[in-house]
Amino acid sequence: MLITCPYCGPRDVSEFAYQGDGNRSRPDPSSTDLAAWNAYVYDRLNPAGAHNEIWQHAGGCRAHLAVVRDTLSHEISSVRFAREKGAPAHGRRKSGAKP
Amino acid sequence: MVEQLSPLAAVFRPGSHGNFVDGVGVTLSEMAPGSIVQLAAWPGEEKKLIAAITSLTGLKLADGAGAGAASERHTVFGFAPGKFLLTDTAEGLVSAAGVVTPAMGTITDLSHGRTAIRVAGPRSEWVLAKLFAVDFSLVAFPQGSGISTAHHDIFAQIQRSGPDRFDLYVFRSFARSFWKMLCHASDEVGYEVR
């Protein structure tokens, strides 16, 4: 599997570290909304298809990347720097949302 | 300045080695620049940092990922967004680099922290391709440009300093192990240490 880093270009997956589900958004640290924290920590969409993910190019430029990867085919449809705000190409889903 | 000892000294054997009967495929050497520094720009300060590098070294740096340049004295290349590796054959670059102001970014002296190894010769792409999962062709990796990559989770920064020549910057504490592995990888094509 190759991930095309926006800085480094296409690189082997062995250079990247998976940083988790990219759909989560952390509640405000001072929030006492237990349901929101529970959803943030435990709820995952686990889709069979396009999935928002955070990866770090740990063995390269070390940038954090927002990647959309198909969990069935490993096809990667978009990669951008995670610090660049805005929804990924296929749209962002609500954290904790269940079908 | 403190006199630097090479971490490669114990395993550095000048001369021809391996399968060199049909010619030497690569030449391996230690570059030992006097100074190696890492420069990092704060977000939005990248252009100013590049201008500061130009005023310090006289080297023009293209505005693009991995862009680099080299002169007799200096080498520079981008290895991450807003980050550059800069070397000088002379010592004391970190104090000369006052042109990089705290408002612009940071400067980190790596002179004693990295070992610079040069791989040159017609089979250098072939040998390095054994070690790194990177496209070393001239099209994907143009002359002057640099990259960050890793070998078995150990970082390496590489600049192409010629059509058949690569300069590798590896952690000093791993340099001897890396050198021995590089020699093994070069055995097949014949190599000269100099």
Ligand SMILES: [Zn+2]
């Ligand atoms: Zn990268």
